[in-house]
Amino acid sequence: MTAPQDGTAVARRQRTDARRNRERLVEAAREAYAEAGPEASLNEIARRAGVGPGTLYRHFPTRTELLTAVLRNRIETLCTRAVTLQEAAAAAAVHTAADDALAEWLRAFLAHARVNQGLGGALMLEEPAALGIDCHQLILDAAAGMLTLAQRQGTARTDVSPADLLRLVTGIALSTARGDDLEEPDRLLGLVLDAVRRPDRRA
Amino acid sequence: MTAPQDGTAVARRQRTDARRNRERLVEAAREAYAEAGPEASLNEIARRAGVGPGTLYRHFPTRTELLTAVLRNRIETLCTRAVTLQEAAAAAAVHTAADDALAEWLRAFLAHARVNQGLGGALMLEEPAALGIDCHQLILDAAAGMLTLAQRQGTARTDVSPADLLRLVTGIALSTARGDDLEEPDRLLGLVLDAVRRPDRRA
C-alpha cells in the first residue's frame, strides 16, 4: 500500500537480517525436502536454518509458500528454457521441430517434478491460493506455448489442453514418486506423448 | 503359527467383541475418509467407532492396513468385474471387444480411485509392505488379464505393461484429486487409452 514502487523494486526496504534469514530458510528447506520430501517438518527446517519457528512462519505463512519459494528458481529456469526451445522450433524448417521441443521440455518438466520427490506435483495440486498461483500460471503458460506451436505445426492433436497435458505428466511424477524403476517415468511419458501426437484418428 | 487351518478358516478364534469392534472401525474409517480424505485423524476414527485408540491400533497397526481394510471390498468387486468383462470379451466375436472391456474397466478403476479421494492411489503408492501387498497384486492381476486379452486381439500395443497402465491411471486420479473439473479425468483417460491402442506406428 504505502510502499513506493520504484520501477524494478531494487530494495524492498527489508532489513538485512530478515533477508538473510529468508535465504537461510529457503536453503534449509531445500535440503530438508531433498531428504524427507515435501512433508518435511517445518520445525526441523527452522532449526536447520538457525532461526525460531516464529521467524519461519512470518516469512512463509503457509507450507505452500515455502515450497513455492524453493521451487521458484527451478521453475523460472524451466520456463525460460521453454521460451528458448520454442523459438528454436519456430525457426526450424523441420516439421517435427515443435514436437521434439515439446517432448524435450516435458521430459525436463518431469525430471524437475521427480527430482523434488513430487514437490512440483504437490504444488500443482495445491489450491491455487496464496502465492503459488503465479508459479502455476508460469508453468501453464510455458506448456501452452509449447503445445500451441506443436498444434500449429500439425504434430499435436488440437483437442488437448495444456492443463490436461500437465496433469498427465504431473500424474506420472506422482504415481512413480515412490517407485524404484528409474526408466518407468520416461516410458510413461513416451506413451503420453504418443497419445498427444496422433494427428489422424480422432474419437 | 499355532492356529489350526481348518479349510475355509470359518472362525478365526477371534472374540465376538473384537470382531464387532473391527467392523465398527472399518465403517467409521470409511465415513471419515469420505469426509476428510485419507489423512483423516485416526483418533477421530476411533472415537467415531466408540472405541479407544489402543483398540484401533491393535486391529490396524498402520494407517495402510486400515486403508486396505476399507478398500478391500471395493477392490474385490472391481477385480471380480474384470473377470466378468474379460470372459464376455473373450467370447465376443467383435474384434474390439477386448478394447472396449479394457476401457470400461479402467473407467471403473479410475472412478474407484477418485471416489476415494485418492485413497486407492495413496494405497498404490505405499510401500508394498504389510498387508497392502495382496490388494496391490489383485489389481495388478486384473489389469494384466484385461490388457493381455486386448494385446492378443491386437488392439493394444504390446510394449505396455499392466503396471505402466495402472501407474498412468493412478496418476490421473492423483493429479485430478483436488481438481474441480469433473470431466477432466475422463478426458485424460481417453488420451491414455488412445496411447495404448495404436497397433500401427511404433517408435
Place this chain on the structure above:
DNA sequence: AGCCAAACGGAGAGTCTCTCCGTATCGTAC
C-alpha cells in the same frame, strides 16, 4: 460358577503446526 486368555480403553509421551508477545537488532536522523 469360575477361570484365564483375549481384548479393551484411556492416560500419557513424543512430535508437529502455528501463535503471541517480550526482547533484540537494524537503520536512520541528529
Place this chain on the structure above:
DNA sequence: GTACGATACGGAGAGACTCTCCGTTTGGCT
C-alpha cells in the same frame, strides 16, 4: 557517536495427532 522508532527475532506454549503401555474388563470354555 548515540538515541530512537520500526522491524524482526526467538521461543514458550496451546492444541492436535500418532502411537504405546498397562491395569481393568469381558467373552468363551469347562
